[in-house]
Amino acid sequence: MVADDIHDRYETDNIMEQEVPRPRTILKQLNSMLTMKDTLAVYKDFYKRMGIPEYFVMAARKTLEWADVYPLLYLHSAFQGLKESHITRHISANLLTLTIYTVWRICGQSMTRLSLWN
Numbered sequence: 114m115v116a117d118d119i120h121d122r123y124e125t126d127n128i129m130e131q132e133v134p135r136p137r138t139i140l141k142q143l144n145s146m147l148t149m150k151d152t153l154a155v156y157k158d159f160y161k162r163m164g165i166p167e168y169f170v171m172a173a174r175k176t177l178e179w180a181d182v183y184p185l186l187y188l189h190s191a192f193q194g195l196k197e198s199h200i201t202r203h204i205s206a207n208l209l210t211l212t213i214y215t216v217w218r219i220c221g222q223s224m225t226r227l228s229l230w231n
Contacts (some may be wrong), residue, residue, distance in 0.1 A: 116140035156181070159188075165212040185211045 116139040123133045134142075149155050160169040172178050177185060 114140070116143060119143075152185065152192060155192070156185050156188055187213050 114136070117137050118134040120133065120136040127133055144150075149158060157169055160166050170178065208224070
């Protein structure tokens with residue numbers, strides 16, 4: 114966890130023996146700095162920054178289109194990690210990376226159009 118690493122660094126570099134904030138306090142401060150709190154918000158912002166927000170359409174409330182599932186899982190695994198379960202056990206990081214790379218190659222390196230399967 115990042116907060117634990119920061120806490121350890123503070124303890125190591127604390128030559129003045131000042132009070133070091135607890136990891137939970139550090140984590141709260143880090144979370145307060147975030148402008149986007151979840152992976153879906155980051156994914157939506159990606160489309161917005163690419164100038165193609167109209168390509169991201171949710172099929173229904175809390176339902177992604179198939180074209181968005183793997184890219185969102187990849188993004189989620191990069192930022193929050195994936196917990197192993199009986200449902201997602203077969204998805205490995207290598208397979209996910211290969212899938213994203215394949216989509217990237219099909220779409221073209223500029224990634225100007227992401228919704229191929231719509």
